[in-house]
Amino acid sequence: MNKNLLAIAITAALALPTMAAAEVKIIGQAQLELVNTTSDAAGVADGITLDDSAEGKKISSGNASALGVTGSHDLGNGMTGLYKINYNFHADDADGETVGTSTGHALSARDRFVGLKGDFGTVLIGRVNSPYKTATVKWDPFLATFMQARGQNGMSGGKGGVGHNSYADEVIAYANKFGSMKFVGAIALDETLDANGDINGDHVVTFSLNMPVADSLELALGYFDSTGAGDGTAIKAGLKWTSGDLTVAGHYENLGKDLNASGTGEQSNIFVTASKKLGAGASVSASFGSQTDESDADGGIDGTYTAIGYKKALSKKVSWHAGIVIVDEGVVGSADDITRIGGGIRVKF
Known part of the structure; x- marks a missing residue:
């Protein structure tokens, strides 16, 4: 096990007796997937790998494995102090893998915050x-597996803190429920320096709304604005419908060119998914997505994403999944398809 990861686990374990009153909890999960990849895309190797998730050409990207500590302190008068320190790790090997097949680091930061919760809401x-x-990332039934939508043309990946597999740094966030509507808003402070050595102050503003709009129908809205640093506005709207054992969901998003990975044109994504519970902890799901890059420099990229899979919960902590994902990167004038078939096991701590 990575030395840093081991140190975190040992420190947390030793601290538990003295911190019990503060409701300390070790959190995390480990996941491994056995996947066969076939592709005509440059930089993608064909064959069988043992990894943790994937995003397009990158194996072990957007993965599930994590380890952290969370807890709270009762401050009285209905107020609670909160904290969370969470790290990402790769369960397949300690060193990750090289860029082009992976994003790899043995240990890297996820969410880490302190906060207060009370009648006024939650501040982090x-x-x-x-x-x-x-607002919608958990609508993906294949989230944090090799079949996931984010980064594979179904949902936007991540750049500049926007997208579905990134975190925002230096944040002040507020969350509350107003009736049946849930609001989450945040400001990410820009601490970069200008030519004079002063802070630029091009702060990012982002918020989301989730609310029921009819029986079994939920509306989700997301907004991200970093226009102080360029063309950095993103919007998202989605609907999720549930009836008995059937759930159907989808969203549309549009990202300004400075939030697009190419940085030369707007990007839009469409994501649709359907899941059916089969009983005894089993479910089957199918998802489709498309991504359009309006960049003039590359002639336009219109990629697609298709995934079909099965999931079986063996307990509240252990599950396995299997399926197939087909990603067409859509580069004009070249074949760039990626097909992965496989399965994996996820164990929560």
Whole structure:
């Protein structure tokens, strides 16, 4: 096990007796997937790998494995102090893998924050998931597996804190429920320096709204604005419908060119998914997505994403999944398809 990871686990364990009254909890999960990849895309190797998730050409990207500590302190008068320190790790090997097949680091930061919760709502300060991300990211039934939508043309990946597999740094966030509507808003402070050595102050503003609009129908809205630093506005709207054992959901998003990975044109994504519970902890799901890059420099990229999979919960902590994902990167004038078939096991701590 990575030495840093081991040190975190040992420190947390030793601290538990003295911190029990503060409701300390070790959190995390480990996931491994056995996947066969076939592709005609440059930089993608064909064959069988043992990894943790994937995003397009990058194996072990957007992965599930994590380890952290969370807790709270009862401050009285209905107020609670909160904290969370969470790290990402790769369960397949300690060193990750090289860029082009992976994003790899043995240990890297996820969300880390302190905060207060009370009748006024919840205030968090630190590194958090952006409200834009959390509004719909969990609608993906294949989230944090090799079949996931984010980064594979179904949902936007991450750049500049926007997208569905990134975190926002230096954040002050606020969350509350107003009736049946949930609001989450955040400001990410820009601490970069200008030519004079002063702070630029091009702060990012982002928020989300989730609310029921009819029986079994939920509306989600997301907004991200970093226009102080360029063309950095993103919007998202989605609907989720549930009836008995069937759930159907989808969203549309549009990202300004400075939030697009190419940086030369607007990007839009469409994501649709359907899941059916089969009983005894089993479910089957199918998802489709498309991504359009309006960049003039590359002639336009219109990629697609298709995934079909099965999931079985063996307990509240252990599950396995299997399926297939087909990603067409859509580069004009070249074949760039990626197909992965496989399965994996996820164990929560």
